[in-house]
Amino acid sequence: MNESKEVVNLIKELVSIPSPSGNTDKVITYVDEFFKGLGLETRRNRKGGLLVTVEGENKDRHRFLTAHVDTLGAMVKEIKPDGRLKLSMIGGFRWNHVEGEYCQIQTAEGKVYSGTILMHQTSVHVYKEAGDAKRDEKNIEVRIDERVSNEEEVRSLGISVGDFVSFDPRVEITESGFVKSRHLDDKASVALLMEVVKTIKNEGTTLPHTTHFLISNNEEIGYGGNSNIPAETEEYLAVDMGAIGDGQATDEYTVSICAKDSSGPYHYELRKHLEQLAIKHEIEFKTDIYPFYGSDASAAIRAGFDVKHALIGPGIDASHAFERTHETSLVHTGQLIYQYLKSEMTNN
Incomplete structure (x- = not known):
């Protein structure tokens, strides 16, 4: 074999x-x-x-x-007033290992939306503590790639608490024989x-x-x-x-x-x-x-x-x-x- x-x-x-x-x-x-x-x-x-x-x-x-x-993955825990999503962890990992990762949100009706997992305090031009803030479920959130700015607009997409969130695998095979992927x-x-x-x-x-x-x-x-x-x-x-x-x-x-x-x-x-x-x-x-x-x-x-x-x-x-x-x-x-x-x- x-x-x-x-x-x-x-x-x-x-x-x-x-x-x-x-x-x-x-x-x-x-x-x-x-x-x-x-x-x-x-x-x-x-x-x-x-x-x-x-x-x-x-x-x-x-x-x-x-x-x-x-x-590993996550689930929508809460839809925030600003239209971002709070997450609940599935499996054992550290939030800093998914910070900045692209993701998909799958609704109960089967619709899929893309997003990015970010710290709430990401912008160094706005948040002095951007580098020091704790990477945890309070600060980690999903920025959805849709024109939404509040909870009602997010819910109108069909996104709700309990929807699954998956991480982009970013699979790559190198010429030297390595397989890199989540x-x-x-x-x-x-x-x-x-x-x-x-x-x-x-x-x-x-x-x-x-x-x-x-x-x-x-x-x-x-x-x-x-x-x-x-x-x-x-x-x-x-x-x-x-x-x-x-x-x-x-x-x-x-x-x-x-x-x-x-x-x-x-x-x-x-x-x-x-x-x-x-x-x-x-x-x-x-x-x-x-x-x-x-x-x-x-x-x-x-x-x-x-x-x-x-x-x-x-x-x-x-x-x-x-x-x-x-x-x-x-x-x-x-x-x-x-x-x-x-x-x-x-x-x-």
């Missing part, structure tokens, strides 16, 4: 579809049509996620893989699962175990993949971003294998199995600990599922902000997913 260009093209398509947690139907439909095009049966769960099953030789011991398409967490991993499944189908490979793929849609708010896990499932692999920063082993050029995050250690034997597969198949990897992190796999464990859980993913720099990875990290992550799916299950 080495189709980096196809993966990058899928990432570009996915990040360009707005999908903050709670408003993911359009991107789920895109992924659904992709899998149906491969001849696979799909179904939606009641939460709006997508479940795809690939039958394997062993139908008694199942595997379960997940990646999520929901992203929402690589976790649409890069979704693209990898899509491409790996496509490779397996095109090869006519029969997997050793029946395997389920859940494209979850609530991970950023903590409960994307903790349901719809078949009773036969023994191994649960979350594919999500590897966190990069001071003291971290993860980088943008290898696949990251998580040993522990804020939920505690991941299953030791399953983690070792993934490391051994990487060594055997010359897949470059880094084992790491993510101090402020949780995954769909850890959510499933917290929900009480009796499974072995693991977490891998491409290394993503500046997570939940101006994210970036390299195509080599995507390649190594895809190769590890591919080799894992073709391997026999751990016995411990």
Whole structure:
């Protein structure tokens, strides 16, 4: 599995579809049509996620893989008297990471308006405290690209409290192989699962175990993949971003294998199995600990599922902000997913 260009093209398509947690139907439909095009049966769960099953030789011991398409975003909290919008955060990020960003407001009727996320005290010619004012929900607002100057004019557009606000991904692929975009967490991993499944189908490979793929849609708010896990499932692999920063082993050029995050250690034997597969198949990897992190796999464990859980993913720099990875990290992550799916299950 080495189709980096196809993966990058899928990432570009996915990040360009707005999908903050709670408003993911359009991107789920895109992924659904992709899998149906491969001849696979799909179904939606009641939460709006997508479940795809690939039958394997062993139908008694199942595997379960997940990646999520929901992203960070916001919701209209208040329409201000001057026609600007106050926001309520969806997911965990810092307001300064979206200051100055272009955005879209989607109304309940499906209309879409563009805008810019700004500090109220933006103009240095007017506000002495422009550089010092706190970046928080009190000062951050949306300037709508319409001729509005009061609350009534905004409401006449159909904009109201509860409308979803999505951030411009600003996706860019560099000649040096970097993929820069918002929402690589976790649409890069979704693209990898899509491409790996496509490779397996095109090869006519029969997997050793029946395997389920859940494209979850609530991970950023903590409960994307903790349901719809078949009773036969023994191994649960979350594919999500590897966190990069001071003291971290993860980088943008290898696949990251998580040993522990804020939920505690991941299953030791399953983690070792993934490391051994990487060594055997010359897949470059880094084992790491993510101090402020949780995954769909850890959510499933917290929900009480009796499974072995693991977490891998491409290394993503500046997570939940101006994210970036390299195509080599995507390649190594895809190769590890591919080799894992073709391997026999751990016995411990």
